[in-house]
Amino acid sequence: MSWHDRRRKWQERAASFLEIPREVALDLPKIVMVGDVQIFIENHKGIIEYSPEKVRIRTSLGELAVLGENLFLRHIVMEEIILEGKINGVLYGEGTD
Amino acid sequence: MFFQKVAAWIFGYVVISIRGQHIERLINMAISRGIILWDLVWVSDQELLAKIRLSGFRPLRFIAKRTGTRFSLVSRRGLPFRMAFLKKRQVLPIGALIFIIALYTLSSFVWSVDIEGEVDISKNSIQKVLQQEGVKPGKYKGDIDIKALEKKLVLEVPEISWAAVELRGTKLIVKVVEKTLAKDKERDDPAHVVAKKKGLVTEVLVLQGMPMVEEGETVRKGQILISGEVYPEGGPFVDPDEESKPVQPTWVSARGMVKAKVWYQIYAEQALEEKGVKESGKQVERMSIKWLGKEIIIRGPKNIGFNKYDLKKHGRPLFQSRNFSLSIEVIQSTYTELVPYADKWTRDEALKLARDKAKAEVNKILPPKGKILKQEIRILDTNEPVARVELVVEILEDIGEVQFLK
Numbered sequence: 001m002s003w004h005d006r007r008r009k010w011q012e013r014a015a016s017f018l019e020i021p022r023e024v025a026l027d028l029p030k031i032v033m034v035g036d037v038q039i040f041i042e043n044h045k046g047i048i049e050y051s052p053e054k055v056r057i058r059t060s061l062g063e064l065a066v067l068g069e070n071l072f073l074r075h076i077v078m079e080e081i082i083l084e085g086k087i088n089g090v091l092y093g094e095g096t097d
Numbered sequence: 098m099f100f101q102k103v104a105a106w107i108f109g110y111v112v113i114s115i116r117g118q119h120i121e122r123l124i125n126m127a128i129s130r131g132i133i134l135w136d137l138v139w140v141s142d143q144e145l146l147a148k149i150r151l152s153g154f155r156p157l158r159f160i161a162k163r164t165g166t167r168f169s170l171v172s173r174r175g176l177p178f179r180m181a182f183l184k185k186r187q188v189l190p191i192g193a194l195i196f197i198i199a200l201y202t203l204s205s206f207v208w209s210v211d212i213e214g215e216v217d218i219s220k221n222s223i224q225k226v227l228q229q230e231g232v233k234p235g236k237y238k239g240d241i242d243i244k245a246l247e248k249k250l251v252l253e254v255p256e257i258s259w260a261a262v263e264l265r266g267t268k269l270i271v272k273v274v275e276k277t278l279a280k281d282k283e284r285d286d287p288a289h290v291v292a293k294k295k296g297l298v299t300e301v302l303v304l305q306g307m308p309m310v311e312e313g314e315t316v317r318k319g320q321i322l323i324s325g326e327v328y329p330e331g332g333p334f335v336d337p338d339e340e341s342k343p344v345q346p347t348w349v350s351a352r353g354m355v356k357a358k359v360w361y362q363i364y365a366e367q368a369l370e371e372k373g374v375k376e377s378g379k380q381v382e383r384m385s386i387k388w389l390g391k392e393i394i395i396r397g398p399k400n401i402g403f404n405k406y407d408l409k410k411h412g413r414p415l416f417q418s419r420n421f422s423l424s425i426e427v428i429q430s431t432y433t434e435l436v437p438y439a440d441k442w443t444r445d446e447a448l449k450l451a452r453d454k455a456k457a458e459v460n461k462i463l464p465p466k467g468k469i470l471k472q473e474i475r476i477l478d479t480n481e482p483v484a485r486v487e488l489v490v491e492i493l494e495d496i497g498e499v500q501f502l503k
Contacts, residue, residue, distance in 0.1 A: 046125040046128070046129075047121050047124055047125060048121060049121060050120060050121050050124065050137070050145075051139065052139050072136070072137055072138045072139065073124075073134070073135070073136075073137035074135060074136060075098065075101075075134075075135045075136075076124060076128055076133075076134050076135065076137065077128055077131075077133055078128055078129065078131065
């Protein structure tokens with residue numbers, strides 16, 4: 001177990017003990033989907049690629065790809081992104097932290 | 098989201114079209130600088146439409162230069178752009194402003210003064226006080242000290258015991274309660290107590306003065322019951338030895354209570370068949386403005402819809418001051434529907450109704466402290482289709498009435 005993993009585990013324990021939302025304590029993205037029409041990503045680090053078929057978003061866990069058709073950014077600010085369109089898949093890919 | 102949209106609309110936003118290779122970089126830089134973007138839609142492979150707040154437009158131009166993208170304005174939306182047409186029509190906002198100011202100023206004056214409550218004696222003196230204070234149509238509302246006016250009314254008008262002043266819109270309403278105190282009691286001038294009715298005296302209670310009647314005596318109307326002319330004990334001729342010199346009487350304000358039996362004869366009738374009109378209970382109110390002989394309805398229906406009605410009109414000038422009056426009059430009309438009716442009764446029913454009428458009449462003539470001793474009803478026979486009754490009532494009441502000599 002690396003030092004990084006150990007630290008992470010402790011953070012997680014502390015967060016669950018104190019009932020702090022994980023996305024806050026661990027700086028994780030919070031993703032909420034409404035059916036396949038809307039996806040709401042909180043705590044993002046910017047977008048990497050934006051096209052109607054594929055939107056790649058940088059998060060603390062690496063890259064997050066949203067695949068679909070006719071995707072478009074409904075709203076984008078510092079903390080959150082709202083994507084709309086027909087969503088076919090959401091997957092975490094490799095990438096930098 | 099909703100509030101953001103409303104805010105965006107109020108502050109204004111623009112739709113821009115972005116072209117270039119590094120659109121993602123442009124978006125990232127924009128959001129890190131706090132520029133709010135929304136509804137980013139691809140139109141083609143190279144062109145993106147986006148909405149942006151007006152305040153973010155200038156910074157975005159700077160970012161675009163750095164990322165090597167170009168953008169152009171597609172349309173302007175929101176309140177700032179909507180208001181832009183006012184620049185061409187500058188009189189319009191001025192007119193709107195004048196209208197609002199006029200409405201505000203006109204509503205800050207008193208337009209009418211109403212006095213409510215049972216004001217029989219005190220109406221004139223209330224009006225006088227109001228006039229002294231300058232409270233009349235046309236007075237600025239802010240200048241009226243309601244508390245002080247209420248106090249002043251109670252102080253200056255002796256007949257009222259309570260006053261409330263209320264500003265309802267442009268209407269000033271004065272509500273008062275009159276003292277029930279009889280005026281005579283305050284006067285202490287020489288007076289007699291005289292009979293106001295014919296009757297048989299049953300009780301005499303003298304508070305001040307000389308009793309002139311005894312129990313069991315019949316008195317006629319206007320007869321002195323308690324005299325205000327008081328002689329020392331022994332009557333007008335106190336000392337017969339001293340050359341029968343009349344002693345000067347002293348004058349007092351006679352007071353007392355003289356109870357007497359008074360008889361009343363009440364006649365009532367009820368026709369067996371009755372035709373006429375009566376109120377149906379329906380009412381229609383109409384407000385109109387009369388100007389130059391024309392009446393313009395401002396509220397209420399054009400057609401009243403009643404066949405027969407009773408019309409009460411109440412008009413008052415819209416604005417009036419001492420030497421100026423607009424010839425505009427506001428007229429409030431109340432239409433009360435009248436419906437014809439025809440009632441038939443049997444003789445017994447009619448008699449009963451006549452009797453009820455007579456009894457109602459008794460209650461009308463019964464003084465506050467009077468007592469009904471005896472009631473006798475007599476049916477007057479007739480061949481006519483009318484039931485007639487006669488009611489003889491014996492009432493015990495105070496028949497005394499203070500009569501001042503001067």
